[in-house]
Amino acid sequence: MSDNAKAGRPLSPHLQIYRRTLTMMMSIVHRITGVALYAGTLLLVWWLSAAAVSESYFGFVQGLFGSWPGQLVLLGFTWALIHHTAGGIRHLIWDTGRGFNLASVETGARITLAASILLTIALWAFAYGVM
Template sequence: MADVKRVERPLSPHLQIYRPQLTSLTSILTRITGNALIVGVILAAWWLLAAATSPEYFEVANAVVTSWFGKLVFFGSIWAVWYHYLAGLRHLYFDAGKGLEIATAEKLGLACIIGSVVLTIVTVILV
Protein backbone atom coordinates (compact mmCIF):
# COMPACT_ATOMS: atom_id res chain seq x y z
CA MET A 1 0.00 0.00 0.00
CA ALA A 2 1.31 3.44 -0.89
CA ASP A 3 2.00 6.05 1.77
CA VAL A 4 -0.29 9.04 1.31
CA LYS A 5 1.02 12.33 2.65
CA ARG A 6 -1.91 14.26 4.07
CA VAL A 7 -1.84 18.05 3.97
CA GLU A 8 -3.08 19.74 7.13
CA ARG A 9 -5.60 22.40 6.12
CA PRO A 10 -8.23 24.19 8.16
CA LEU A 11 -11.77 23.08 7.45
CA SER A 12 -13.19 26.58 7.70
CA PRO A 13 -11.81 30.13 7.91
CA HIS A 14 -10.09 30.68 11.20
CA LEU A 15 -11.00 33.68 13.31
CA GLN A 16 -7.48 35.05 12.94
CA ILE A 17 -7.87 35.02 9.16
CA TYR A 18 -11.53 35.79 8.63
CA ARG A 19 -12.54 39.44 8.97
CA PRO A 20 -16.24 40.07 9.67
CA GLN A 21 -17.79 42.21 6.97
CA LEU A 22 -20.17 45.10 7.54
CA THR A 23 -22.84 43.42 5.42
CA SER A 24 -22.77 40.25 7.52
CA LEU A 25 -22.79 42.22 10.77
CA THR A 26 -25.80 44.28 9.68
CA SER A 27 -27.63 41.12 8.65
CA ILE A 28 -26.95 39.54 12.05
CA LEU A 29 -27.95 42.77 13.78
CA THR A 30 -31.26 42.79 11.90
CA ARG A 31 -32.07 39.35 13.28
CA ILE A 32 -30.96 40.28 16.80
CA THR A 33 -33.04 43.48 16.87
CA GLY A 34 -36.08 41.64 15.55
CA ASN A 35 -35.86 39.12 18.36
CA ALA A 36 -34.89 41.70 21.00
CA LEU A 37 -38.05 43.69 20.29
CA ILE A 38 -39.95 40.83 21.90
CA VAL A 39 -38.57 41.89 25.31
CA GLY A 40 -40.00 45.40 24.93
CA VAL A 41 -43.34 44.07 23.74
CA ILE A 42 -43.57 41.64 26.66
CA LEU A 43 -42.73 44.41 29.14
CA ALA A 44 -45.33 46.76 27.63
CA ALA A 45 -47.98 44.01 27.51
CA TRP A 46 -47.28 43.08 31.13
CA TRP A 47 -47.66 46.74 32.14
CA LEU A 48 -50.99 47.03 30.30
CA LEU A 49 -52.30 43.74 31.74
CA ALA A 50 -51.28 44.86 35.20
CA ALA A 51 -53.20 48.10 34.70
CA ALA A 52 -56.29 46.07 33.84
CA THR A 53 -55.84 43.67 36.77
CA SER A 54 -55.59 45.69 39.97
CA PRO A 55 -54.06 48.87 41.38
CA GLU A 56 -51.64 46.89 43.57
CA TYR A 57 -50.40 44.77 40.69
CA PHE A 58 -50.09 47.87 38.51
CA GLU A 59 -47.87 49.52 41.15
CA VAL A 60 -45.44 46.60 40.90
CA ALA A 61 -45.42 46.61 37.10
CA ASN A 62 -45.15 50.39 36.95
CA ALA A 63 -42.18 50.30 39.35
CA VAL A 64 -40.38 47.91 36.99
CA VAL A 65 -41.27 49.86 33.85
CA THR A 66 -40.17 53.19 35.33
CA SER A 67 -36.97 51.73 36.85
CA TRP A 68 -33.58 51.95 35.16
CA PHE A 69 -34.15 48.47 33.72
CA GLY A 70 -37.48 49.42 32.14
CA LYS A 71 -36.07 52.65 30.74
CA LEU A 72 -33.11 50.76 29.30
CA VAL A 73 -35.38 48.17 27.67
CA PHE A 74 -37.61 50.82 26.12
CA PHE A 75 -34.66 52.92 24.97
CA GLY A 76 -33.14 49.84 23.37
CA SER A 77 -36.51 49.05 21.83
CA ILE A 78 -36.72 52.50 20.27
CA TRP A 79 -33.32 51.96 18.65
CA ALA A 80 -34.23 48.41 17.59
CA VAL A 81 -37.46 49.58 15.94
CA TRP A 82 -35.64 52.25 13.96
CA TYR A 83 -32.80 49.93 12.96
CA HIS A 84 -35.16 47.12 12.00
CA TYR A 85 -37.28 49.55 9.97
CA LEU A 86 -34.31 50.96 8.06
CA ALA A 87 -32.88 47.49 7.48
CA GLY A 88 -36.26 46.41 6.12
CA LEU A 89 -36.22 49.31 3.67
CA ARG A 90 -32.71 48.31 2.66
CA HIS A 91 -33.85 44.75 2.01
CA LEU A 92 -36.77 45.99 -0.09
CA TYR A 93 -34.22 47.91 -2.16
CA PHE A 94 -32.15 44.73 -2.47
CA ASP A 95 -35.25 42.76 -3.50
CA ALA A 96 -35.72 45.18 -6.39
CA GLY A 97 -32.30 44.07 -7.62
CA LYS A 98 -30.60 47.34 -6.75
CA GLY A 99 -27.72 48.17 -4.44
CA LEU A 100 -26.24 44.68 -4.55
CA GLU A 101 -22.69 45.82 -5.29
CA ILE A 102 -20.43 45.38 -2.28
CA ALA A 103 -19.57 49.08 -1.95
CA THR A 104 -23.23 50.11 -2.17
CA ALA A 105 -24.36 47.40 0.25
CA GLU A 106 -21.73 48.54 2.77
CA LYS A 107 -22.83 52.18 2.44
CA LEU A 108 -26.45 51.19 2.95
CA GLY A 109 -25.51 49.13 6.01
CA LEU A 110 -23.61 52.05 7.50
CA ALA A 111 -26.56 54.32 6.69
CA CYS A 112 -28.87 51.95 8.62
CA ILE A 113 -26.64 52.05 11.69
CA ILE A 114 -26.07 55.80 11.67
CA GLY A 115 -29.67 56.56 10.70
CA SER A 116 -31.06 54.42 13.50
CA VAL A 117 -28.87 56.15 16.09
CA VAL A 118 -29.87 59.61 14.82
CA LEU A 119 -33.57 58.73 14.66
CA THR A 120 -33.40 57.25 18.18
CA ILE A 121 -31.90 60.45 19.55
CA VAL A 122 -34.53 62.54 17.73
CA THR A 123 -37.31 60.32 19.08
CA VAL A 124 -36.05 60.56 22.66
CA ILE A 125 -35.72 64.34 22.40
CA LEU A 126 -39.20 64.77 20.89
CA VAL A 127 -40.97 62.34 23.21
Protein backbone atom coordinates in the same frame (compact mmCIF):
# COMPACT_ATOMS: atom_id res chain seq x y z
CA MET B 1 -7.75 12.88 7.82
CA SER B 2 -11.29 14.21 7.41
CA ASP B 3 -13.70 13.10 4.70
CA ASN B 4 -13.56 16.61 3.16
CA ALA B 5 -9.78 16.53 2.92
CA LYS B 6 -9.86 13.03 1.37
CA ALA B 7 -12.35 14.18 -1.27
CA GLY B 8 -10.26 17.24 -2.13
CA ARG B 9 -12.95 19.66 -0.98
CA PRO B 10 -11.99 22.81 0.91
CA LEU B 11 -12.66 22.91 4.62
CA SER B 12 -15.37 25.29 5.71
CA PRO B 13 -13.83 28.46 7.17
CA HIS B 14 -14.75 29.48 10.69
CA LEU B 15 -15.28 32.85 12.38
CA GLN B 16 -11.58 33.31 13.13
CA ILE B 17 -10.81 33.19 9.40
CA TYR B 18 -13.38 35.72 8.24
CA ARG B 19 -12.50 39.40 8.26
CA ARG B 20 -15.28 41.17 10.10
CA THR B 21 -17.02 43.72 7.91
CA LEU B 22 -19.73 46.23 8.69
CA THR B 23 -22.25 44.40 6.53
CA MET B 24 -21.51 41.11 8.28
CA MET B 25 -21.96 42.70 11.69
CA MET B 26 -25.17 44.41 10.55
CA SER B 27 -26.55 41.04 9.49
CA ILE B 28 -25.77 39.59 12.91
CA VAL B 29 -27.23 42.62 14.71
CA HIS B 30 -30.38 42.39 12.56
CA ARG B 31 -30.93 38.87 13.86
CA ILE B 32 -30.17 39.89 17.44
CA THR B 33 -32.61 42.81 17.27
CA GLY B 34 -35.27 40.44 15.99
CA VAL B 35 -34.84 38.31 19.11
CA ALA B 36 -34.76 41.43 21.31
CA LEU B 37 -38.03 42.60 19.75
CA TYR B 38 -39.63 39.31 20.71
CA ALA B 39 -38.57 39.83 24.34
CA GLY B 40 -39.62 43.49 24.21
CA THR B 41 -43.04 42.49 22.94
CA LEU B 42 -43.42 40.30 26.03
CA LEU B 43 -42.67 43.40 28.14
CA LEU B 44 -45.32 45.32 26.22
CA VAL B 45 -47.85 42.56 26.86
CA TRP B 46 -46.90 42.59 30.57
CA TRP B 47 -47.46 46.37 30.71
CA LEU B 48 -50.84 46.15 28.96
CA SER B 49 -51.90 43.18 31.12
CA ALA B 50 -50.95 45.09 34.25
CA ALA B 51 -53.24 47.91 33.13
CA ALA B 52 -56.07 45.42 32.80
CA VAL B 53 -55.43 43.75 36.19
CA SER B 54 -55.51 46.67 38.62
CA GLU B 55 -54.37 50.21 39.12
CA SER B 56 -51.89 49.23 41.84
CA TYR B 57 -50.29 46.48 39.73
CA PHE B 58 -50.07 48.87 36.77
CA GLY B 59 -48.37 51.39 39.06
CA PHE B 60 -45.87 48.70 40.08
CA VAL B 61 -45.03 47.79 36.48
CA GLN B 62 -44.96 51.46 35.46
CA GLY B 63 -42.56 52.10 38.33
CA LEU B 64 -40.24 49.34 37.10
CA PHE B 65 -40.26 50.71 33.57
CA GLY B 66 -39.78 54.24 34.91
CA SER B 67 -36.65 53.35 36.91
CA TRP B 68 -33.27 53.94 35.30
CA PRO B 69 -32.71 50.22 34.52
CA GLY B 70 -36.23 50.06 33.07
CA GLN B 71 -35.58 53.18 31.01
CA LEU B 72 -32.36 51.64 29.74
CA VAL B 73 -34.24 48.51 28.66
CA LEU B 74 -36.88 50.66 26.94
CA LEU B 75 -34.16 52.68 25.21
CA GLY B 76 -32.62 49.44 23.94
CA PHE B 77 -36.04 48.21 22.82
CA THR B 78 -36.66 51.47 20.97
CA TRP B 79 -33.29 51.28 19.23
CA ALA B 80 -33.83 47.59 18.34
CA LEU B 81 -37.24 48.40 16.86
CA ILE B 82 -35.94 51.28 14.77
CA HIS B 83 -32.77 49.45 13.73
CA HIS B 84 -34.66 46.32 12.74
CA THR B 85 -37.17 48.39 10.77
CA ALA B 86 -34.40 50.29 8.97
CA GLY B 87 -32.71 46.99 8.15
CA GLY B 88 -36.02 45.70 6.83
CA ILE B 89 -36.35 48.74 4.58
CA ARG B 90 -32.83 48.07 3.30
CA HIS B 91 -33.82 44.48 2.53
CA LEU B 92 -36.99 45.72 0.83
CA ILE B 93 -34.84 47.89 -1.43
CA TRP B 94 -32.73 44.84 -2.22
CA ASP B 95 -35.93 42.93 -3.08
CA THR B 96 -36.47 45.41 -5.92
CA GLY B 97 -33.07 44.43 -7.34
CA ARG B 98 -31.36 47.70 -6.38
CA GLY B 99 -28.34 48.41 -4.21
CA PHE B 100 -26.34 45.23 -4.71
CA ASN B 101 -23.01 46.76 -5.72
CA LEU B 102 -20.45 46.83 -2.92
CA ALA B 103 -20.48 50.60 -2.52
CA SER B 104 -24.28 50.68 -2.18
CA VAL B 105 -24.30 47.79 0.28
CA GLU B 106 -21.72 49.51 2.48
CA THR B 107 -23.50 52.88 2.23
CA GLY B 108 -26.83 51.26 3.07
CA ALA B 109 -25.33 49.63 6.15
CA ARG B 110 -23.89 52.95 7.33
CA ILE B 111 -27.19 54.77 6.70
CA THR B 112 -29.12 52.07 8.57
CA LEU B 113 -26.83 52.31 11.59
CA ALA B 114 -26.75 56.12 11.66
CA ALA B 115 -30.50 56.46 11.08
CA SER B 116 -31.32 54.00 13.87
CA ILE B 117 -29.17 55.87 16.37
CA LEU B 118 -30.34 59.35 15.32
CA LEU B 119 -34.02 58.40 15.16
CA THR B 120 -33.83 56.75 18.59
CA ILE B 121 -32.28 59.88 20.08
CA ALA B 122 -34.86 62.09 18.33
CA LEU B 123 -37.77 59.93 19.50
CA TRP B 124 -36.61 59.91 23.12
CA ALA B 125 -35.89 63.66 23.04
CA PHE B 126 -39.39 64.24 21.67
CA ALA B 127 -40.93 61.96 24.33
CA TYR B 128 -39.09 63.71 27.15
CA GLY B 129 -40.07 67.07 25.66
CA VAL B 130 -43.74 66.10 25.64
CA MET B 131 -43.54 64.83 29.25
